Amino acid sequence: MKKRIMVQMPITAGIKSVLEGRDDVEAVEFTELSEDNILQHIGQYDAALLSIAPFTPRIIEKADRLKIVARHGVGYDAVNVPALTKAGIPLAVVGIANSVTVAEHALFFMMALAKRAIVFDREVRKGNWNIRYDHIGFDLAGRSCLILGFGRIGRRLVPRLKAMEMEVYVHDPYVIQDAIATAGAIPVEDWRAALPAMDFLSVNCPKNAETDGMIGAKELASMKPTAFVVNTARGNIVDEKALYVALKEKQIAGAGIDPFVIEPATPNDPLFQLDNIIVSPHSAGVTQESLFRMGAVAAQNILDCFDGKLNPENVINKEVLS
Numbered sequence: 029m030k031k032r033i034m035v036q037m038p039i040t041a042g043i044k045s046v047l048e049g050r051d052d053v054e055a056v057e058f059t060e061l062s063e064d065n066i067l068q069h070i071g072q073y074d075a076a077l078l079s080i081a082p083f084t085p086r087i088i089e090k091a092d093r094l095k096i097v098a099r100h101g102v103g104y105d106a107v108n109v110p111a112l113t114k115a116g117i118p119l120a121v122v123g124i125a126n127s128v129t130v131a132e133h134a135l136f137f138m139m140a141l142a143k144r145a146i147v148f149d150r151e152v153r154k155g156n157w158n159i160r161y162d163h164i165g166f167d168l169a170g171r172s173c174l175i176l177g178f179g180r181i182g183r184r185l186v187p188r189l190k191a192m193e194m195e196v197y198v199h200d201p202y203v204i205q206d207a208i209a210t211a212g213a214i215p216v217e218d219w220r221a222a223l224p225a226m227d228f229l230s231v232n233c234p235k236n237a238e239t240d241g242m243i244g245a246k247e248l249a250s251m252k253p254t255a256f257v258v259n260t261a262r263g264n265i266v267d268e269k270a271l272y273v274a275l276k277e278k279q280i281a282g283a284g285i286d287p288f289v290i291e292p293a294t295p296n297d298p299l300f301q302l303d304n305i306i307v308s309p310h311s312a313g314v315t316q317e318s319l320f321r322m323g324a325v326a327a328q329n330i331l332d333c334f335d336g337k338l339n340p341e342n343v344i345n346k347e348v349l350s
Contacts, residue, residue, distance in 0.1 A: 138258060229258065
């Protein structure tokens with residue numbers, strides 16, 4: 029009997045490239061992602077390839093055949109990992125498949141903010157040529173940036189900022205500090221104490237109980253009025269209400285935000301009423317190249333699980349492998 033994969037998104041070229049030639053596997057595109065609908069069907073599948081829909085304990089309880097859950101990405105805050113672990117089911121992510129992509133997006137935000145991209149584009153279209161004197165941009169060279177997180181993305185952001193001749197600082201208590209220095213950045217133990225001196229703060233850490241809401245009103249108020257916050261990680265690591273106040277009252281100069289607490293973000297989001305923020309639709313990890321890589325790695329994780337050779341480096345709850 030063929031092993032069946034529930035693919036909770038359109039089946040991409042990357043997914044197809046890996047599954048082609050496997051006659052023992054059937055991939056089914058499944059896009060009605062309400063919990064009730066998934067509950068009705070999950071018992072018919074041996075694997076689930078997830079996009080962004082929550083994967084809840086109720087679903088896991090009904091997943092009698094499930095051998096693996098694979099994320100089409102690296103974030104997994106919508107997946108109930110304890111329930112998966114209790115059921116003995118591994119959760120696999122795509123490793124470094126979109127790390128370069130997110131690092132580039134963080135740099136893109138910084139450049140767009142520094143060069144006043146949004147306001148220049150808007151005003152020039154209206155014939156306001158003098159905006160170049162009224163709203164002058166600045167160089168990234170010589171500016172400082174504190175990166176929160178030295179994982180797959182933070183490690184790749186450091187050389188990109190160094191190439192822009194920026195002063196790069198990194199806080200990550202869970203890595204060997206010598207690795208940060210070797211990468212050309214300055215390790216920071218107390219990131220809150222370092223904030224007042226920074227021109228940019230880049231959030232590149234996972235969302236968990238420790239990081240949820242950790243950049244709030246107090247942290248934002250401690251920053252320079254000329255500083256910027258960039259978040260390409262997860263929603264509410266930077267408290268959205270506090271960020272709105274800080275931007276509106278010009279406590280900080282601006283922000284670049286990719287993820288939101290509620291997604292899709294709604295048009296009436298208060299942040300969208302401000303002109304000192306640039307936003308994107310949680311697309312920092314999405315490019316033509318990264319979509320292919322993520323699909324290929326996610327599909328390979330599933331096949332490797334079926335074949336008994338799943339790479340532990342891609343597994344979040346490694347304890348189930350033993």
